[in-house]
Amino acid sequence: MEQLNTIKELINQGDVVEAIQLLDEYLANAPANRDEAFYLRGNAYRxxxxxxxxxxxxxYAIDLNPDSPxxxxxxxxxxxxxxxxxxxYNQ
Structure with missing residues (x-):
């Protein structure tokens, strides 16, 4: 969870490239809180x-947790x- 908080802070600061790299590593290790990690990665890409x-x-986050933000x-x-x-649509 500590790692996700650090990643959240990176996203808030606009350091999305580093955040995405850390989230890729985080998700590759099949941890808990995968839905939150996918949500954060979605925010970074957004x-x-x-x-x-x-x-x-x-x-992906919704599929893991239908109540996800x-x-x-x-x-x-x-x-x-x-x-x-x-x-x-109007052309």
Whole structure:
């Protein structure tokens, strides 16, 4: 849990590249709190503007824990994408 708090802080500071690397390592070791790690990795990708990876990671978190805050984050990203891409539907 301590490691996830450190990673959360990196994301908050905008150091998302390092956060993603640490989360990749964290998830490779099959720890507990995998849903939170996927949620955090989704947040890091969202900050990078990598919407697809953000959505994928939020979905992994939701699959592991249906009550994850990733559910709301996933919905918010979809709302953002639908808002910004609405012109694509009107052509």
């Amino acid at each position: 900050k990078q503007g990598n919407w697809q990876q953000a959505l994928n990671n939020y979905q 990733a559910r709301e984050a996933h919905r918010m990203v979809m709302d953002i994408l639908n808002f910004f891409n609405k012109d694509m």
